Ligand SMILES: Cc1cc2nc3c(=O)[nH]c(=O)nc-3n(C[C@H](O)[C@H](O)[C@H](O)COP(=O)(O)O)c2cc1C
């Protein structure tokens with residue numbers, strides 16, 4: 354990989370012309386909202402944004418948003434070809450590369466840049482960093498939004514990295530929000546049931562591969578995201594044994610917090626605007642979540658706090674989920690031995706993960722339903738629509754997908770509602786009253802829908818001809834009528 358840390362990656366972004374420096378923006382909703390404007394309303398490719406000279410903070414204490422907000426940045430981060438960075442091409446390249454990866458465990462080193470400064474005891478003050486408050490209705494500032502929460506499974510000893518938002522409680526306490534079913538929640542519950550203290554580390558200012566593996570659902574339970582990151586990087590991730598937690602912490606991160614959760618210690622968390630554009634846990638009410646007591650903060654000189662701004666899509670991290678989910682779904686279909694899959698895309702206006710399209714060459718009856726049903730279960734935590742289209746439809750082109758949906762499906766037969774699938778407490782169509790039993794959260798399920806937008810193979814010989822110009826006519830026309838068409842197409 355051509356970069357070792359975030360700073361190296363930033364240099365490459367700058368050389369490419371995809372970096373924007375902004376000075377003078379406030380930590381209180383200004384930085385995040387500027388990013389929201391760019392990502393919701395701006396033109397592609399959208400820049401990574403570094404904020405410096407944040408009022409109340411020393412020059413050099415920066416934040417960075419949009420690390421992987423363009424297809425070129427994703428391609429560069431994952432070691433993919435950079436000549437064609439069309440979204441579907443990048444997803445396709447990632448699918449082919451990800452199939453061949455072999456895990457590489459992390460390598461321990463005695464020290465690294467993150468140890469340039471360490472605060473402990475009275476010196477601990479998490480607010481020494483320009484931590485944003487992200488949305489106008491958020492109550493608190495969030496330290497962890499583009500980061501890894503590092504925990505060890507007490508049974509197997511495997512080390513998990515996951516992006517679970519981390520709220521500032523006060524200068525030496527944080528709150529952890531790991532929803533049901535995510536690996537960090539499973540691990541937390543094990544310590545809590547045994548009434549044991551859980552060591553935890555939070556690393557931010559990550560290089561892009563560590564961020565990629567931490568926030569996507571692709572790494573299975575029991576496999577360390579460190580090993581997955583090593584596979585992508587082609588070399589072990591350098592880690593230091595955290596002096597206060599015993600956990601392996603990334604040597605090249607910008608900031609690492611070491612801390613612990615005491616059994617039974619909770620604190621009010623939220624509200625926080627989420628990835629699908631809503632305050633969806635219990636609306637604007639707070640929810641008790643595990644408290645983290647900070648034991649030590651390690652950081653580089655002039656640290657860069659990396660951030661994500663969840664918002665109404667399209668937002669700053671939708672694109673990377675489109676690429677990751679597309680490849681993950683395709684590999685899962687393949688692992689079932691299913692033939693004929695031509696392409697997969699997860700639409701970013703579907704919040705990333707909630708509107709997924711698979712194109713297939715139909716090879717047998719029921720093929721589309723088989724594909725759709727399996728694909729519908731990824732991502733595991735929450736799902737909505739999976740649309741299966743034929744191979745003449747580009748799954749990333751919503752115009753084409755909609756055309757197939759409205760013309761090729763017999764609606765009474767080809768929309769399949771699968772009830773009782775897993776969902777979690779941030780489902781936006783379940784009212785708050787149904788999420789609670791007294792003051793206890795209920796376990797929830799919800800339906801997922803498979804739309805088979807493929808023509809029925811059983812009368813293939815009679816399919817209505819398509820009134821679409823042939824590729825030959827197109828090529829001839831574009832050539833002959835260049836003078837009329839140039840600038841119009
Ligand atoms: C910006 C961002 C914020 C996220 N916040 C949370 C969160 O607060 N809680 C959570 O459970 N998952 C959150 N996720 C999703 C998890 O990171 C994702 O499910 C990941 O797979 C978790 O790792 P795991 O599979 O090891 O559990 C977030 C993802 C992103 C990109």
Ligand SMILES: [Mn+2]
Nearest residue numbers: 513514536572
């Ligand atoms: Mn995991």
